[in-house]
Amino acid sequence: MSTKHLEISQVSIEFPTPSVPFKALDQIDLSIKQGEFVSLIGHSGCGKSTVLNIVAGLYQATEGGVILDGKEVNEPGPDRAVVFQNHSLLPWLTAYENVELAVNQVFKGKKSKVEMKEWIEHNLHLVHMDHAMHKRPSEISGGMKQRVGIARALAMEPKVLLMDEPFGALDALTRAHMQDSLIEIQQRLNNTVIMITHDVDEAVLLSDRIVMMTNGPAATIGEILDVDLDKPRNRVELADNEDYNHLRAQVLKFLYERQRKPEEAA
Amino acid sequence: MNTRVLNLMENKVLSKLTSIPKFNEINWANLSVQLVQKLGVPLIAIGIFLALWGATASQIQTSLGAVPGPVKVWQQTVVLYDEHVEERTKEVAFYERQEKRNAKKLEKNPDAKIKVRSYTGKPTFFDQIITSIITVLTGFIIASLIAIPVGVICGLNTTIYNALNPLIQTFKPVSPLAWLPIVTMIVSAMYISDDPMFSKSFLNSAITVTLCCMWPTIINTTVGVSSIDKDLINVSRVLRLHWLTHVFKIVLPSSVPMMFAGLRVSFGIGWMVLIAAEMLAQNPGLGKFVWDEFQNGSSNSLARIMVAVFAIGLVGFFLDRVMLMLQRSVSWDKNAVLR
Numbered sequence: 001m002s003t004k005h006l007e008i009s010q011v012s013i014e015f016p017t018p019s020v021p022f023k024a025l026d027q028i029d030l031s032i033k034q035g036e037f038v039s040l041i042g043h044s045g046c047g048k049s050t051v052l053n054i055v056a057g058l059y060q061a062t063e064g065g066v067i068l069d070g071k072e073v074n075e076p077g078p079d080r081a082v083v084f085q086n087h088s089l090l091p092w093l094t095a096y097e098n099v100e101l102a103v104n105q106v107f108k109g110k111k112s113k114v115e116m117k118e119w120i121e122h123n124l125h126l127v128h129m130d131h132a133m134h135k136r137p138s139e140i141s142g143g144m145k146q147r148v149g150i151a152r153a154l155a156m157e158p159k160v161l162l163m164d165e166p167f168g169a170l171d172a173l174t175r176a177h178m179q180d181s182l183i184e185i186q187q188r189l190n191n192t193v194i195m196i197t198h199d200v201d202e203a204v205l206l207s208d209r210i211v212m213m214t215n216g217p218a219a220t221i222g223e224i225l226d227v228d229l230d231k232p233r234n235r236v237e238l239a240d241n242e243d244y245n246h247l248r249a250q251v252l253k254f255l256y257e258r259q260r261k262p263e264e265a266a
Numbered sequence: 267m268n269t270r271v272l273n274l275m276e277n278k279v280l281s282k283l284t285s286i287p288k289f290n291e292i293n294w295a296n297l298s299v300q301l302v303q304k305l306g307v308p309l310i311a312i313g314i315f316l317a318l319w320g321a322t323a324s325q326i327q328t329s330l331g332a333v334p335g336p337v338k339v340w341q342q343t344v345v346l347y348d349e350h351v352e353e354r355t356k357e358v359a360f361y362e363r364q365e366k367r368n369a370k371k372l373e374k375n376p377d378a379k380i381k382v383r384s385y386t387g388k389p390t391f392f393d394q395i396i397t398s399i400i401t402v403l404t405g406f407i408i409a410s411l412i413a414i415p416v417g418v419i420c421g422l423n424t425t426i427y428n429a430l431n432p433l434i435q436t437f438k439p440v441s442p443l444a445w446l447p448i449v450t451m452i453v454s455a456m457y458i459s460d461d462p463m464f465s466k467s468f469l470n471s472a473i474t475v476t477l478c479c480m481w482p483t484i485i486n487t488t489v490g491v492s493s494i495d496k497d498l499i500n501v502s503r504v505l506r507l508h509w510l511t512h513v514f515k516i517v518l519p520s521s522v523p524m525m526f527a528g529l530r531v532s533f534g535i536g537w538m539v540l541i542a543a544e545m546l547a548q549n550p551g552l553g554k555f556v557w558d559e560f561q562n563g564s565s566n567s568l569a570r571i572m573v574a575v576f577a578i579g580l581v582g583f584f585l586d587r588v589m590l591m592l593q594r595s596v597s598w599d600k601n602a603v604l605r
Contacts, residue, residue, distance in 0.1 A: 057503075058503060076504045084497050090498060091520075
């Protein structure tokens with residue numbers, strides 16, 4: 001367990017516009033340990049997704065870079081699996097085939113056909129999707145689609161799991177259910193996770209650290225909050241927990257007092 | 267024990283029976299509304315059309331007599347069918363005679379050389395329809411084999427799209443009648459063979475169809491490919507899919523709906539173009555039939571051309587339905603409304 005598993009080092013990014021380049025992120029610095037669960041929180045438009053896309057390799061940082069296990073990453077790859085906000089399953093493939101596409105790609109030549117089949121089924125089982133394995137995305141609910149998306153990402157055995165508001169499009173009950181699943185999976189696999197969220201409760205419930213971002217343009221890390229609550233966590237027990245409520249309050253204060261929405265502040 | 271099994275079976279059968287709606291439970295009102303909408307309304311419209319046609323046609327006098335009404339057209343349809351049957355019996359008789367003659371020859375002298383000649387009667391109206399369908403399918407398939415890959419490449423690569431787009435847009439509106447002379451000259455210069463597999467006129471019409479009907483497929487495939495959901499492309503990038511896997515697993519399936527819309531437009535254009543091409547190229551087919559009847563100038567000619575008009579329309583309609591069925595079978599989005 002090295003302390004420098006994933007390092008986001010001095011990352012800035014500018015997007016070209018017809019006039020002056022738009023600086024979206026400025027000097028983002030963050031080190032993440034193996035097995036750590038980090039949430040990125042901030043107002044919409046502050047560049048959370050941009051950070052995630054840079055780590056994923058989908059965007060190129062203008063300055064600085066991302067180092068994973070001592071190697072700089074410049075292009076996307078299955079070692080940094082992404083769970084997209086709107087599931088992004090291929091609608092013409094079944095849940096099984098969607099995971100299969102990823103497994104074939106990552107484990108071709110490393111696993112036998114039987115092993116691959118077992119691995120696909122194992123991952124779908126992990127997200128409790130055994131019963132609807134051979135259904136297409138249009139035949140299952142939003143929560144189930146997101147589960148398959150997570151199974152697909154987990155099946156790649158990524159070094160880092162990147163989640164872009166994975167539960168943002170779900171209703172509150174399903175979301176709670178999915179969060180519990182994620183806690184359970186994280187407990188078993190000890191993945192390194194970076195998750196973007198809008199939801200303060202979700203951030204405190206799931207994370208080891210919460211990275212709070214300032215408003216853009218030229219957004220950067222405002223504050224990092226350590227969440228030292230015992231794991232595994234239970235949402236019902238935590239509801240009355242003083243530490244939990246204190247942490248929650250800190251995030252809320254950051255978001256609504258120090259970093260009010262730009263249009264409101266103006 | 268036995269009675270229990272029997273009871274069980276009885277229960278099962280009963281439950282199945284009860285799940286079928288009883289006669290008086292069927293919503294007759296709803297059913298009749300459906301029937302009127304789907305069958306009654308079109309029938310009434312067709313009736314009105316026939317009446318208007320019949321009434322106006324007789325008012326118009328041409329050098330070949332009055333424009334034929336529905337009755338006369340129907341009579342000619344029957345005549346054309348009878349001619350077809352007659353021709354077929356002649357053909358069968360011809361081969362029978364030939365066989366007998368050859369058998370006799372062989373009886374007299376087992377070493378005698380036998381000649382088998384194929385029947386050379388004139389193609390009937392129905393033969394012409396078949397020829398036309400084969401020609402349009404040939405042209406359309408060649409066009410699709412060119413257009414889909416070109417469309418995919420244009421959709422994936424903006425530079426190639428920018429390079430080809432002006433050419434595509436220029437050639438798209440060109441009439442088949444302009445292509446035909448060029449195609450004819452090129453085919454007669456290039457396709458020289460003592461034992462040709464295809465007749466030149468067939469190639470002329472098929473290639474003209476190809477040249478005219480590939481554009482909608484190219485354009486639609488390009489649009490379909492270039493408008494793939496960005497997230498799906500990101501999935502492909504994260505997985506580092508090989509470009510061939512990317513094309514076959516992501517690009518083609520997601521552009522199938524647009525591609526098929528293009529293919530159907532292409533097929534429709536191809537069918538229209540074919541009739542014109544056949545007229546000029548004198549390729550056996552419906553176009554030639556129409557031209558021959560026009561040149562023939564008998565009092566029945568207009569009615570026979572009218573039969574051809576309906577045949578062209580109905581065959582085109584039928585071919586489009588076939589394409590629609592194909593589209594439904596390959597489309598992954600079973601909820602999409604396809605018309």
